[in-house]
Amino acid sequence: MQVEQLLSMQKQKIKRRVIRLSDSYPIKKSGAAKQNIFIREIPICSGGVGAGLWEAGEMMSRWIYRNSDAIKANFTGCLELGSGVGLTGIVMSTFIPTVMTDYKQALLQNLRYNIWSNSDCTDKDDLFNTPAEFTYFKSHAELIKQNAQIAYIDWFDLNQLNPPEEDFERAQLLPFNQSLNLINIISNKFNLIIGSELNYCVETVDALVNTLEKYLNKNGVFWEIISLFRGVGPKLFMTKLKNNGFEVEAREAEEYMYNGIESCQRKRNETYMMWTIYKKGTANVMTFGNGPLVDWENIEYTLAAE
Numbered sequence: 001m002q003v004e005q006l007l008s009m010q011k012q013k014i015k016r017r018v019i020r021l022s023d024s025y026p027i028k029k030s031g032a033a034k035q036n037i038f039i040r041e042i043p044i045c046s047g048g049v050g051a052g053l054w055e056a057g058e059m060m061s062r063w064i065y066r067n068s069d070a071i072k073a074n075f076t077g078c079l080e081l082g083s084g085v086g087l088t089g090i091v092m093s094t095f096i097p098t099v100m101t102d103y104k105q106a107l108l109q110n111l112r113y114n115i116w117s118n119s120d121c122t123d124k125d126d127l128f129n130t131p132a133e134f135t136y137f138k139s140h141a142e143l144i145k146q147n148a149q150i151a152y153i154d155w156f157d158l159n160q161l162n163p164p165e166e167d168f169e170r171a172q173l174l175p176f177n178q179s180l181n182l183i184n185i186i187s188n189k190f191n192l193i194i195g196s197e198l199n200y201c202v203e204t205v206d207a208l209v210n211t212l213e214k215y216l217n218k219n220g221v222f223w224e225i226i227s228l229f230r231g232v233g234p235k236l237f238m239t240k241l242k243n244n245g246f247e248v249e250a251r252e253a254e255e256y257m258y259n260g261i262e263s264c265q266r267k268r269n270e271t272y273m274m275w276t277i278y279k280k281g282t283a284n285v286m287t288f289g290n291g292p293l294v295d296w297e298n299i300e301y302t303l304a305a306e
């Protein structure tokens with residue numbers, strides 16, 4: 001789509017959202033959230049598909065929040081692929097060290113901005129409904145500051161350390177006085193890799209398989225959440241992983257993960273699968289989702305009807 005078309009559709013705005021996490025959903029407008037995450041979304045023509053938050057990202061964040069004790073007991077670090085605006089990685093970083101990644105300069109700058117928004121407490125007290133919410137924010141902010149890092153990963157070019165330069169207008173998204181500060185993880189392996197909505201097109205399937213093979217420890221696990229409305233990409237990806245010696249498990253997203261989320265995907269009533277992927281023979285794997293296994297090789301993968 002051309003930039004002019006996006007402009008005419010008013011998709012050029014910077015948008016700010018507060019994502020509220022709690023023990024149950026939906027949270028009433030006046031009700032207290034346990035954790036508030038500030039997210040800035042950027043224009044689509046700067047950030048592409050990662051410019052805005054996807055419903056699956058919010059759903060995965062809810063699950064991470066609810067299962068944080070088990071996550072802390074099982075893992076000492078996490079890599080997120082295709083972080084987009086960074087909600088899921090930021091929530092994970094309140095529990096364990098987390099490296100968020102993406103492949104566009106604008107997205108990386110926006111990730112730095114969103115980490116800063118959630119880790120800097122200056123003049124934020126009047127943003128909260130109650131003093132208790134601000135106290136929660138401050139305790140999380142310190143953890144996010146310590147644990148959240150950013151790295152560049154392009155699934156198609158795994159040896160590159162830095163994003164290509166983009167034009168001035170697209171790359172003015174950093175917080176005042178801050179630099180991008182990317183870390184180098186090119187030789188690292190991770191026991192936990194996560195991602196939401198990564199297999200949204202068939203063209204990236206092989207590159208994503210290679211990315212996982214490179215970064216996942218031999219005893220590690222990969223969790224992904226994706227809608228069943230993304231065509232054949234997810235099934236192709238999972239089949240390739242199975243052929244490469246991975247165990248592939250699918251579970252349906254849990255009811256609370258959907259409740260009260262407002263998005264175009266919810267208007268279409270999309271259904272999500274939670275995937276757990278690990279090398280055959282790995283013991284004591286923490287699964288993504290607790291429900292019964294779904295026979296993923298025999299379910300229907302469609303495209304969303306507009």
Ligand SMILES: C[S@@+](CC[C@H](N)C(=O)[O-])C[C@H]1O[C@@H](n2cnc3c(N)ncnc32)[C@H](O)[C@@H]1O
Nearest residue numbers: 050053054057082083084103153154155196197
């Ligand atoms: C559909 S978006 C999902 C974003 C985010 N996970 C969420 O749920 O809101 C897919 C993400 O993958 C990233 N991505 C796409 N192609 C990529 C590539 N070749 N290398 C690295 N990241 C890529 C996009 O920039 C985007 O952030």
